[in-house]
Amino acid sequence: MRATxxxxxxxxxxxxxxxxxxxxxxSGESLAQxxxxxxxxxxxxxxxxxxxxxxxxADDSQDSASQRGRIRVNVNxxxxxxxxxxxxxxxxxxLPREAFQLFEEGAEQKIEVFEPETQLPLxxxxxxxxxxxxxxxxxxxxxxxxHFIRQVLRKGDRLSVFAVDEEITQLAAFSDDVASLxxxxxxxxxGSGTSIxxxxxxxxxxxxRRGEDRRxxxxxxxxxxxxxxxxxxxxxxxxxVRSGSLLYTIVVRPVKNESxxxxxxxxxxxxxxxxxxGAMFFPDEVSELDGIFDRINRELRTQYRLxxxxxxxxxxxxxxxxxxxVSGTYQVRHRKSYLTGPQ
Numbered sequence: 001m002r003a004t005x006x007x008x009x010x011x012x013x014x015x016x017x018x019x020x021x022x023x024x025x026x027s028g029e030s031l032a033q034x035x036x037x038x039x040x041x042x043x044x045x046x047x048x049x050x051x052x053x054x055x056x057x058a059d060d061s062q063d064s065a066s067q068r069g070r071i072r073v074n075v076n077x078x079x080x081x082x083x084x085x086x087x088x089x090x091x092x093x094x095l096p097r098e099a100f101q102l103f104e105e106g107a108e109q110k111i112e113v114f115e116p117e118t119q120l121p122l123x124x125x126x127x128x129x130x131x132x133x134x135x136x137x138x139x140x141x142x143x144x145x146x147h148f149i150r151q152v153l154r155k156g157d158r159l160s161v162f163a164v165d166e167e168i169t170q171l172a173a174f175s176d177d178v179a180s181l182x183x184x185x186x187x188x189x190x191g192s193g194t195s196i197x198x199x200x201x202x203x204x205x206x207x208x209r210r211g212e213d214r215r216x217x218x219x220x221x222x223x224x225x226x227x228x229x230x231x232x233x234x235x236x237x238x239x240x241v242r243s244g245s246l247l248y249t250i251v252v253r254p255v256k257n258e259s260x261x262x263x264x265x266x267x268x269x270x271x272x273x274x275x276x277x278g279a280m281f282f283p284d285e286v287s288e289l290d291g292i293f294d295r296i297n298r299e300l301r302t303q304y305r306l307x308x309x310x311x312x313x314x315x316x317x318x319x320x321x322x323x324x325x326v327s328g329t330y331q332v333r334h335r336k337s338y339l340t341g342p343q
Contacts, residue, residue: 077113078104078338081215081246081277082304082324085331089295091302092330093117103323104310113307121156122217122300123174123210125203125245128185129222129252130163131194137252137286138188141221144289146182148219152297153178160206164199164220165191166228174210193228196220196265197236200272204236204243215303216245217278219296221289224251226265237272241319242339247278248296252286277335314340 080102084092097114126149128141153159158174161184172184199220207216218240229236240247249269273280279299281292306324314320317340324334 076341077307077309078322079113079244080306080308080322080324080334081118082306082326083277083279083299083302083333084304084326085299085333087329089331091299093302095304095326099327100304100306101325101327102306102308103325104308105314105321106323107312109308109311111306111308113305115305117301118215118303118305120213120215120305122152122154122158122215123207124152124157124159124217124219125162125207126159126185127162127164127168127199127203127218127220127222128188129165129194129220130188130191131165131223131225131227138190140286141252141289142185142188144286144293145185145221147290148293148297149181149185150178151293152300153181158210161185162199162203163188163191164195164222165189166193166195167191168195168198168202170206174206194222194225194265195229196222196224196226196269197229197231197233200236200247201231201239204239204245207245208239208243215300216243217300218245218247218276219250220247220269221250221252222265222269223253224249224263224265224269226268233268233272237275238339240272240276241335241337244335244338245276246335247273247276249273249278249280250289250292251280251282252289253282275336277333279333316340316342 082100084095086092094116096116097111100111100114102109102111126145128138128145130138149159153176155176158176159172159181160170160174161172161181163169163171169189171187172181175181199222200218203218203220207218210216251266251269270280279296283289283292310320319337319339321337322335324332326332
């Protein structure tokens, strides 16, 4: 009888303890959900009161959507500077957007940016061949270049002066100080070789370090007699394409007859210049330099800027071919390719 009483009393105490514990918990929540070591899917769902026994598909889809939202799509705007010349080699201004068609790898692209006369500031690398083969004309070249510096620089523009011989020497850093830049041109040292590929490569690299929102231009005055470069043609062209620079080449030929000079450098420069979207000039007399510099200046001030987002986008680190067509009888120059970045 006493044993039965104690047993009934123990059962009653246990029952009361359970009721007391349950009364302290929020309605519908279980003891199991208070264990911190339970996996997330075994915890109570935020919607409703029942604790699921397996992952909730709705939560999984939300996580996937969140992950997709965090994927960064790196689509870069490709800028193309376009020079359009009429039948008299004069810049053709005021053409409408509708006159232009832009293609990448044969696929027409939507032109997202159109500036009929771009105001992007210029960064110019003025590179002058100071080798002995061209040095007899160097004084006139220096004065023509000094005049060009004063003519071309406008607010926001920067120019740097390089001497090209067996070495590439930067005589003046990028600046808008006309007097100091002209002084650098006039103190051009005499050299004993011509490193054309090195000039293109190092000029392109120096410009690539400049801001993205600027136009990059190399102006190379040379006799084109490649003799001493450490870089080769492919390395120079790749660096030029990577930098997105324009190349204007002025070939001052000491000998007019092709049989009397090395033309390999000229042909290489013609290919690189065409790829970069610039122009090549062959003055018959050094006195023509002033007119050529003036033409380059006018062309730089009347360039069209086209911008597009490639569709489809090319694979990482690949060359993509660009073609721009303009309705009418015009000569059109622009860079022919660009190198995609990492993805």
